[in-house]
Amino acid sequence: MNNQDVLMDCALTLFSQRGYDAVGVQEIVETAGVTKPTLYHYFDSKRGLLDALLRREASQLLAAIKKASIYEGNLVLTLEKTCKAYFAFASQHTNFYQMHLSMYFSPPKSEANLAIRPYGKEQFKILSSLFIQAAEDHGNLRGRHDRYAAGFLGSINAMIGLYLNNKFELSDEVVFNTVHQFMHGIFS
Template identity: 40%
Template structure:
């Protein structure tokens, strides 16, 4: 593994464990086995490191969500596919996903929140687009596409956090296909009623 990747991995481990604000550059370089000038060479600053970390991880999630959202299927199937993307991403990138959510729930003036917010907003806009596209099928939107997007992503995030909570080191994150269908079905029941 090259120095850049070592730094990213060390930063993610430390940020996930203790939070962005609680971790210093010296700690990151010590964990990565490099020097501060090496970190600054690749990322410019701790904030630059955070941006690179978020961009690399988020790109994978966004590509999957875009592909699922572009599916030519009815709303239930599209939502199922989007949910599977979120759950599968959280299973394979659990530390990253939980860290990204933690940043989003931090103080609004915090530089970490301001850095992660545009990434969260990007996938939120994709989800809004799904509901806008489905408006003719649903008939009861009345401008509530944004509310539905918030509700849907909130349910997904809640399930991810709930399943992740309390997992031991040897347990794997998993949300089954059956559970995913049930989550989507219950969500749709709420918006159809």
């Protein structure tokens, strides 16, 4: 395993637990067992390390969501696939999803938020376009794709939040419940 990946892995662990600002470069390189110039050899700056980390991880998330959210006429099925993709990714990349969440909601002018914004926009676009496509078959959805995308993602992240706090597992049952509730509400 090369030092680039070791550095990114260590940075990911530290960032996900205490945040980008609170973790110093010194601590990262000590954890990785290398020295500072090594870090600056691979990444030009602390921010460069974060960007590389996002490129490596967030692109995987986006690819998974993009693939899962292809609409083929069955909205429930597509939402379930998408929700499942989120849950699977969050389970397999727990640290990264924690960091991703914290960056997504971080203050608008913070370094972390500026770094993740493009990926957030992209994520939102993917979900929005899903609801736009679905609105062609279900006219009563029309014109609300932004709200639906935000609401659906909010529901998913609420469940992942519970998972990250060890409240429960992200089973297929939770996938079903999340989507079913989104589609039909809590009563049915």
